Amino acid sequence: MRILYDRQTDTAYLQLSDDTEKTRTHACDPLDVNGEINLDFGHDGQLIGLEIQQAKRMLPEDLLATAERKRISTRIAPPDVPPPA
Numbered sequence: 001m002r003i004l005y006d007r008q009t010d011t012a013y014l015q016l017s018d019d020t021e022k023t024r025t026h027a028c029d030p031l032d033v034n035g036e037i038n039l040d041f042g043h044d045g046q047l048i049g050l051e052i053q054q055a056k057r058m059l060p061e062d063l064l065a066t067a068e069r070k071r072i073s074t075r076i077a078p079p080d081v082p083p084p085a
Contacts, residue, residue, distance in 0.1 A: 005055060005067035012055035012067060017048040025051075033058075 002015040020042035028037040036058060040049040052058050 003063065003067040004070045005064055006071055007069065008071065010053070010055050012052045012059055012064065014050045014052070015048070016050075017042065017046070020044070020046065020048045022048060 002018075004013040004015065005011070006013075022040045023043045024041050026039045026041065028039065034054075036053040038051040038053075039047060040051065042048045055064060
């Protein structure tokens with residue numbers, strides 16, 4: 001397992017598999033977790049990663065301390081809205 005953390009967006013990614021391409025993402029029930037966790041699945045239906053927004057609030061501090069610092073979140077604007085020029 002690989003743990004990535006983006007300080008700028010306070011987003012963590014727990015990568016469970018190195019060799020599977022993401023084919024679908026499922027957002028958890030917003031009433032249960034405030035819509036802050038997304039599950040990524042590979043083509044075979046296996047869970048390959050978890051994206052956790054507001055990671056400082058949702059994850060233990062010692063876990064984030066061991067995470068790789070990396071820009072990981074590209075979900076700044078909805079997919080159908082082009083980024084500003």
